[in-house]
Amino acid sequence: MGDQFKRLEELVPGRDNVVAIIITNPDTAFSLLSTGYKTALLHNGFLLVFLLPDLSLEELIKPFENCDRERLVLQEVSSGKPARDILKLIKRVRPIVLGMAMDQVPGESRYLAGSVFDPILQRAPCPVYLIKAPTGWTPSGSTCALIPFEDDKNTHFAIETALSVNPDLTIKAVIVVPPEASPEDLSSRIKTFHEQTDKWQGNPRFKRAVLRGSNVQDTVLAEAEKHDFLLVGASKGIQLVRILFGEVRNTIITESTVPTILLREYQGKAGAALQTGWSFLDALIPTLSKEERVEAYRIIRRGGRPNRDFFAMIALSAGIASLGLVLNSAAVIIGAMLVAPLMSAIIGMGMAIIHGDMAFLRMTFTAALKGSLIAILTGFIFGLVNFHGDPTEQILQRTAPTILDLGVALISGVAAAYAICRKNVSNSLPGVAIAVALVPPLATVGTCLSIAYWGLAWGALKLFLSNLVAIVFASALVFVSFGFRPDFNTTTYAERINVFKKMFISSGLLVVAMLILLVVETTQGVMEASLSDEVEQELVKYITDLGLDAELENWEITTTRSGKARVDLELRSERQLTPNERIALQKRLKADIGKPVLLKIEILPKNNLKNE
Structure with missing residues (x-):
């Protein structure tokens, strides 16, 4: 069989035009072979077929009775590390384009090419296209395709490629505008859309349309049903970047029921390295199933409710912490940290931001605010028993926050959100509660107010505020990495994504502002300490001299x-x-x-x- 096909060694990089495809499943073989072979003929080149050991190219090409076998190059790859082996060969052959099949896992948008072959999609030194289609489908007979338009290189590349490959194909580029958009907003979006697509306006096979709908995903998918297939330019970046800028393309692809082709332009060495870094960061975060995300959301929402039990436990925790401060007992204060439920409300704020749920955010913010006031009042009352009026060592330790305290809060926010989402490490939550103090600083504020130490009270409040903003931001970052996002399947999606953007960016800016404040105060403290050392050495000498x-x-x-x-x-x-x-x-x-x-x-x- 091998003698009937051209050998890989016979290809001359730079001289021979090569189109490469990777066949991992016989169900997608026909679509890949059809598009790959036609593209190879268009460029007067060869079709390089990467095949897993358990597949037979002879069987797969039977539907192609008239194909020129001299244009087919077969290369079997090992089943151990196929992605690594294929990447090495692709770098050597330098194909003009690489075709792959999309992963068919429902609801999973992280790895469009599957977890095994996704590294090829990210690092291949050539343009790449992915196909998601039923068995036996080919775009050869297609006459109309829909593309959700984004003004980026990959979308432009997808349009240019489709128009050049199939002379009978008409492409409709669309944008989605919410029904509630004002006439001025609608007019502005249409004008921008036309300016971005003017380069194809002279082509009679290029059409453009503005769709009205509250849900971008549902509107595009409904329109796609009227076309032969869906054409999409690949998105870039990690999940956080995609959600921040309203990127829903990966979700549209995974939910699409019509044949879909995704294209990604060659990014260059720098772009490939950057994409590899993003993919590496994405890969570090474990995936959560939809059921696991729903369960985590329920736990967090339940824990952040401002009910009677919540406030009772806050008061009890603050009472324990206040007595620990007055008695100068670290052990008692640690006990108060374990009792306090305030972390649940603050973590809930992070979850509310990621979902863009303003009602949920108000609920958790109210819980955190009222809980904080109760803790301060409790600290004030218990602080009155400190008749000497002198702050103890445990009080002083919580009145001068530094950038290290902010770092502890950020890491603790990550750990808390991670532990809630991953049941196998949920036992770590008590340790997280001890690591980042929430109620003790509030109790310190009340205690210092009771003995009229205003400066110390302000210092303790700064410690709490730095912990608060750091935990909210860090937990939100973890949640978005785990796949939580504003719900596409609601009529308020546009509003939710707007809330998410504003609140997430605001929480990040608050962390930066707190960092600047603590850096300034820490620097001032270091300078004063250094100055004190110098002055102390000289004072005695001055007095004598x-x-x-x-x-x-x-x-x-x-x-x-x-x-x-x-x-x-x-x-x-x-x-x-x-x-x-x-x-x-x-x-x-x-x-x-x-x-x-x-x-x-x-x-x-x-x-x-x-x-x-």
């Missing part, structure tokens, strides 16, 4: 709102410092610190102890 006959008891340096350095000194001396001595010390400090200094000096008698 100036002949002040005093001993340094205590000192503190801070920065005022105007940017000046404020230095508070406690000196032990038998006399008060003269105005000239104070001015001299202030000048020495100004020269060392490098900015204006506000100096405050308190003299303590040498024969008295400081705390008497």
